[in-house]
Amino acid sequence: MDKQVQVNLRQQGSLPILEFVGEMTTIAEDSIQAAYRQINLGGYNQIALDFAKCGYINSAGIATLIGMVTQARRAGHQLFAYGLTPHHQKIFRMVGLADYMLICDSEADVLARLKP
Amino acid sequence: MPHRMTRETELAIPSELGYEQVVMASAAAVARRMGFAPDRIDDLKTAVAEACLNAIEHGNQSDVNRTVNVVLSEQADRLVVNVADQGIGRMPSRAPAPGQGSRHRGWGLFLIQNLMDEVEIVPASLSGNRIRMVMRRSR
Numbered sequence: 228m229d230k231q232v233q234v235n236l237r238q239q240g241s242l243p244i245l246e247f248v249g250e251m252t253t254i255a256e257d258s259i260q261a262a263y264r265q266i267n268l269g270g271y272n273q274i275a276l277d278f279a280k281c282g283y284i285n286s287a288g289i290a291t292l293i294g295m296v297t298q299a300r301r302a303g304h305q306l307f308a309y310g311l312t313p314h315h316q317k318i319f320r321m322v323g324l325a326d327y328m329l330i331c332d333s334e335a336d337v338l339a340r341l342k343p
Numbered sequence: 344m345p346h347r348m349t350r351e352t353e354l355a356i357p358s359e360l361g362y363e364q365v366v367m368a369s370a371a372a373v374a375r376r377m378g379f380a381p382d383r384i385d386d387l388k389t390a391v392a393e394a395c396l397n398a399i400e401h402g403n404q405s406d407v408n409r410t411v412n413v414v415l416s417e418q419a420d421r422l423v424v425n426v427a428d429q430g431i432g433r434m435p436s437r438a439p440a441p442g443q444g445s446r447h448r449g450w451g452l453f454l455i456q457n458l459m460d461e462v463e464i465v466p467a468s469l470s471g472n473r474i475r476m477v478m479r480r481s482r
């Protein structure tokens with residue numbers, strides 16, 4: 228019954244965007260790590276995480292995100308997140324994820340904040 | 344003084360990941376009937392999900408033949424949720440520091456304790472682990 232999250236990698240200008248679709252749970256780890264590796268190889272400095280189509284995030288999904296965020300910090304990537312519900316924003320702040328990514332209102336908000 | 348009856352809803356789910364969402368939906372429906380605000384209902388859903396996931400993965404070791412039993416008790420001033428497994432694996436009585444040891448377990452209990460008004464964890468005895476969570480009407 229546990230459905231695997233789909234991680235789509237797309238580009239908006241020079242900004243890579245990881246779009247999470249579905250449920251972020253235990254099963255998500257491999258998909259997320261694979262997508263992040265692809266970005267890492269591209270030499271990008273800024274990465275956006277799109278949660279607009281991700282309706283369910285449990286503690287296993289949070290642990291996976293923390294792992295990815297830790298790698299991103301070590302690599303010097305700046306992270307942006309958008310599409311989070313108010314509840315998920317609260318959870319992200321509670322577990323400290325918001326300390327390592329800028330939570331934005333929308334994709335347009337992210338693009339407006341990008342460094343030239 | 345009018346007699347206030349406690350209403351109870353009982354659920355038994357198989358120990359398979361994903362079934363915690365059945366309990367989430369039921370808990371949300373009960374909380375809506377009680378008039379809780381949407382943000383508190385979201386808190387409840389997350390806490391209940393994490394309690395069930397702990398029971399499924401750790402208490403019942405993901406054995407689909409074992410059940411997780413949930414009781415939602417509507418009381419005058421609170422909603423009480425008890426989540427019990429059949430106690431093959433032992434649950435810690437308090438949340439470890441998140442990220443230490445089993446990272447999944449740490450975050451789940453951390454969220455439960457930070458989202459609910461009262462949390463009691465009773466580790467495995469002969470009848471299994473149990474988590475009791477309380478959400479009060481006025482916070």
